[in-house]
Amino acid sequence: MPKTRVPQWVGAALRILVGVLFLVSAVAKLVAIDPFALYVFSYGFFPFNVVDVLVRLCIAAEFILGVFIIVGWYRRLVRLLTLLMLIFFSLFLCYAALKGRMESCQCFGQLIDFDPLQSLLKNGVLVMLVLLAYRLSGNGNEAKRRGLRIGISAGIVILVTIAVFVISLPDSWLFGPSENRYHKETLAQSISQDGILGDRHLDQGHQLVAFVTPGCEFCKMARQKIGTIAERHDLDTTRIHYVEPSDIGDSLFLRITYGQRPLVLLIDDGTVEATFHSRNISERQIADFLR
Numbered sequence: 263m264p265k266t267r268v269p270q271w272v273g274a275a276l277r278i279l280v281g282v283l284f285l286v287s288a289v290a291k292l293v294a295i296d297p298f299a300l301y302v303f304s305y306g307f308f309p310f311n312v313v314d315v316l317v318r319l320c321i322a323a324e325f326i327l328g329v330f331i332i333v334g335w336y337r338r339l340v341r342l343l344t345l346l347m348l349i350f351f352s353l354f355l356c357y358a359a360l361k362g363r364m365e366s367c368q369c370f371g372q373l374i375d376f377d378p379l380q381s382l383l384k385n386g387v388l389v390m391l392v393l394l395a396y397r398l399s400g401n402g403n404e405a406k407r408r409g410l411r412i413g414i415s416a417g418i419v420i421l422v423t424i425a426v427f428v429i430s431l432p433d434s435w436l437f438g439p440s441e442n443r444y445h446k447e448t449l450a451q452s453i454s455q456d457g458i459l460g461d462r463h464l465d466q467g468h469q470l471v472a473f474v475t476p477g478c479e480f481c482k483m484a485r486q487k488i489g490t491i492a493e494r495h496d497l498d499t500t501r502i503h504y505v506e507p508s509d510i511g512d513s514l515f516l517r518i519t520y521g522q523r524p525l526v527l528l529i530d531d532g533t534v535e536a537t538f539h540s541r542n543i544s545e546r547q548i549a550d551f552l553r
Contacts, residue, residue: 273398277331280344280391284328288321290371295321295430296479298368300486305358306494309545310487314432322423323347329418334399335411341396345389352385437542443520444527444537452518453532458510462503465532468551470502473515473525480540484524487543495549502552 291298295317303313327347330340355367355378366375369384376384451457453464453471464471472488474481485504492499507515519525526538528551536547 270399273395274334276391276395277334277399280388280395281328281331283388284324284331284344286373287370288325288328290373291317291321291324291368292371292426292430294368294371294373296483298371300483300490301366301368304486304490306490310491310543311432311434311545314434318426318430318432319423322426325426326419326422329422330415335415337396337399341392344392348385348389348392352382355379355382355385433541437539439544440537440539440542442522442525442537442539444522444525444534445518445520446534448514448518449527449534450532452510452514453529458514459505464503464529467531468501469529470548470552471505471527471529472503473505473519473523473527475507475515475523478523481524484526484538484540484543487540487545488526488548491543491545491548492552494545495553497549497552 299310299313299317302308302317303310307313308316324347327340327344330336331344351369358364358367359378359382364377364379367378367381369376369381450465453459453462455463455465463469470488472481472484474485488502491497492502505515510518522539524540526543527534528536528548530551535551536544538544
């Protein structure tokens with residue numbers, strides 16, 4: 263029987279499908295960059311200011327690869343980089359699964375919740391699609407207008423990378439140390455031995471106190487950051503305290519915080535040494551203070 267030839271457009275269609283998936287994945291991560299950054303940070307590989315930059319570079323790289331997959335330039339190089347990226351993420355997902363981390367891996371941000379095993383299956387399918395797409399569509403004419411392609415390609419890489427950082431500046435670049443408002447007299451009275459929080463001994467030694475409310479996404483972000491910092495640096499968690507309105511009453515909570523939450527305080531023998539909100543939490547300062 264004669265061998266059936268698969269039309270080249272089938273390979274091109276598969277290649278474009280893979281490219282679109284990469285673009286969607288990158289945009290979904292960028293839209294929900296805070297959960298993505300916190301997920302990476304929660305593994306404790308890098309400080310948060312480094313994670314802040316790495317996740318944006320990852321998003322930019324994924325978007326750039328998606329563009330080049332779709333337009334079909336530098337097919338051999340792009341195919342290799344695509345496979346390497348998928349393999350790297352798959353190894354990370356294997357590590358997550360072995361650690362029992364079965365929450366959403368943020369592969370598609372908040373758009374689709376994939377646990378590590380589901381995402382591994384997705385990556386396996388993508389690897390097969392990449393190999394099949396490039397096998398069917400060939401390597402193209404890499405020599406045609408090479409100079410123009412190099413110039414346009416460099417422009418794409420630079421513009422996409424800049425755009426990602428402009429759309430979402432890292433917190434460590436955007437938010438430095440600040441003096442957050444709180445009612446000093448009311449706080450001092452509340453944490454004194456005779457105060458409503460006296461049983462927590464917040465006026466003795468170095469303590470971290472975070473005023474948070476249930477259902478607040480920024481409070482959740484702050485708790486995750488503080489928890490990971492404590493784990494990374496093996497800090498004494500008995501010195502980390504969370505205060506909710508239900509602990510002291512809504513009126514007193516609002517009076518102390520002026521309605522700001524989360525409000526994170528580093529307290530040394532009853533004296534507030536530093537204040538943070540969810541985005542300017544300093545890992546080094548907290549670790550040094552509580553160590």
